[in-house]
Amino acid sequence: MAELTRLIYDKRAREIFWQVVILLALVIVTVFIVRNASQNMVNAGIASGFDFLWRTSGIDVPFVLTDYTSNSNILGLLWVGVVNTLVVTIVSIIAATLLGFVVGVARLSKNKLLSGIAGAFIEIVRNIPLLFFVMFWYSLVINALPAPRQSIGIFSVAFLNNRGLTIPVPVEGSAFKIAALVILAGIVGQAAIAIWAKRRRDATGQIFPAWATGLVLLIGLPVLAFGIAGFATTWDLPAFRGFNFRGGFVLVPEFVALFLALTVYTAGFIAEVVRGGIQAVVKGQWEAAYALGLRPNRTLSLVVIPQAMRVMIPPMTSQYLNVLKNSSFGAAIAYPDLVSVFVGSALNNTGQAIEIIAITLAIYLAIGLAVSGFMNWYNAKTALVTR
Amino acid sequence: MTDVAATDLARPQGPSILRRLRGDYFATPVDAVISIVCLVALVAIIVPVLRWALIDANFVGTTRNDCTGGGACWVFIRARFGQFMYGLYPIEERWRVNLAGLLLLATVALSFWKAMPQRGRVVPLMWVAVMLVGVWLLSGGLGLVRVETRQWGGLMLTIFLSVYAGVLAVPLGILMALGRRSELPVIRMLSTIFIEFWRGVPIITVIFLASLLLPLIMPAGWDIDRLVRAVVGLAFVIAAYMAEAVRGGLQAIPKGQSEAAAAASLGYWTTTRLIVLPQALRIAMPAMTNEFIALVKNTSLVSIVSIFDLLGIAQAALADPNWVGMNNEAYVFAGSVYWIICFGLSRWARRLEGKKTTY
Secondary structure (H helix, E strand, C coil), X not given: CHHHHHHHHCHHHXXXXXXXXXXXXXXXXXXXXXHHHHHHHHHHCCCCCCHHHHCECCCCCCCCCCCCCXXXXXXXXXXXXXXXXXXXXHHHHHHHHXXXXXXXXXXXXXXXXXXXXXXXXXXXXXXXXXXXXXXXXXXXXXHHCCCHHHCEEECCCEEEECCEEEECEECCCHHHHHHHXXXXXXXXXXXXXXXXXXHHHHHHCCCCCHHHHHHHHHHHHHHHHHHHCHHHCCEECCEEECCEEECCEEECHHHHHHHHHXXXXXXXXXXXXXXXHHHHCCHHHHHHHHHCCCCHHHHHHHHXXXXXXXXXXXXXXXXXXXXXXHHHHHHHHCCCCHHHHHHHHHHHHHCCHHHHXXXXXXXXXXXXXXXXXXXXXHHHHHCCCCC | CHHHHHXXXXXXXXXXXXXXXXXXXXXXXXXXXXXXHHHHHHHHHHHHHHHHHHHCCECCCCCHHHCCCCCXXXXXXXXXXXXXXXXXXXXXXXXXXXXXXXXXXXXXXXXXXXXXXXXXXXXXXXXXXXXXXXXXXXXXXXXXXXXXXXXXXXXXXHHHHHHHHHHHHHHHHHHHHHHHCCCCHHHHHHHHHHHHHHHHCCHHHHHHHHHHHHHHXXXXXXXXXHHHHHHHHHHHHHHHXXXXXXXXXXXXXXXXXXXXXXXXXCCHXXXXXXXXXXXXXXXXXXXXXXXXXXXXXXXXXXXXXXXXXXXXXXXXXXXXXHHCCCHHHXXXXXXXXXXXXXXXXXXXXXXXXXXXXXX
């Protein structure tokens, strides 16, 4: 008896007791859920398991960047969703970061007109639901553009109408591969120049216009390559047949609307992150840079932004992860992203609700972990070394 | 700081507006160019918008034919105003919604009334009471005519979802935050998994999860109302975000506080309830308000599963053949309502932040 009372008043014993109770409760709830689910699935005549992934999907997707057709299996459909989600996420992150930096720096401008406009942009964008922007842009894009028959031709190779922007694509061949390689070479070259320029600047203090050179490289090389090899490529030109364009590649209006919505919305948040980061750099840093004779924009780009980056990376990571998650808003306008093709179309066709939702959640968690892992690595690399 | 004071002294007292304009906007050639570009851009945006929204717009009338100007047809919003606010809620029962709204406002006001005796106990009880009364008022039964949740909609539904999911999320979020900082490994791990899972997945999949899976994991024959499903889904996500906000508050409380309480032989729950949480919540309040704003915006996603909140009903109204092509009017109206609510809340959060420093 005395043993037992001692046990009740023992902190350690109590702690173990409560943890066991909570674990037991969790097990009971899980068993309850699994039993109900399996019972309900038997009643509805749905077989559990992941075999459905290899079934032919029979679903047409309007925006495909892989070699998917409606004869492909559901796994292929899943891949289409993943690729479409990643494409719109990456493009929007890049655009939102650029716009966000511009607005964030403008917000801090001494010119009250400029900072006022930036402030108004931030306050408007941040206080309205993203879904509103997605629908609003979509309705604007669809309503502002003409029907296919009255398409706006661009040099009569690309056509803009309310079903999207139809552009010619090179038919896959040797010249096409060369062009892709050249673009890759341009990117690598630009990176190399940037690293070299930074090293030289750190060593000698001389500034090399890495950005301008890189831009020439990035645009010039592919143009040159296309000039030489590109004409040999056979192009798949869009042509008007029946009621719509055949051939070419269609950049669907859903993509454009989702991209614009994600970019504008996220830029509002990134602008505040940038403003906070720049304001976190103590004023003495500016003054010291001025005392050394640096001009304001050089001070900003060489002294302030690099230090502000350290403050900005963690909240910026959250914003990038938000873009990934928010790309699912495309489902509202039927942009074929992961949620739209998988939780929408595939689930409707197969009825495998549990498996499909589990796969979708797992994919988002996996991509999210990868992004935050990369950003944490980058953060650790740029963090201030303290002793 | 010093250069500001210097220019103030240097500035003559007389006709200074022109000089100040010059100083603020045309100090250097670059400044002048920026100012002019901004001004042109501002005029280029504001003038057409104003023309569309006010000058060329039509405000009076009942049908589409009353819209003769080239601008916005606000007649549409007027004709649909009831639906935008109440959805398909029966017109003769709308007083119940209004009464529930008034009760909610009174509860919010009382929650921030510092002089209330026994505030820590009364406020939670009051919220429980107002939420129960709210459900009764809105859905009926017990003497009131039943109104199916299918008929709810518009702004009323947006507020309903936000308030119910938000209020459920606060205690859950506090528990999860305490759990994440607990010394007990099992509890800490479970709380961390809960928080990271709900924060890591898109809210839209959570809404699908709630609307498709909740009926599947319940015993056969249990019918959960789809509004309840949406509230549960939203509450879990917001609880995870609230938990992180509260964790921030908890981390700001010096360890000496709980050590002092332990020295006074107070137990964990007493210490938490009387000493740690009141301080932590005060610090976390602005962050929690921001999460609540995010929730208000995210409720709009329920329209994906055919629940017609404000944005959903605005979109549904566009399907009316009598009012084809009113997209801009519908979206601008719905967007403005969201903006007023969220901007108001964020200003309030900022005021709370300002107050905090006075402690």
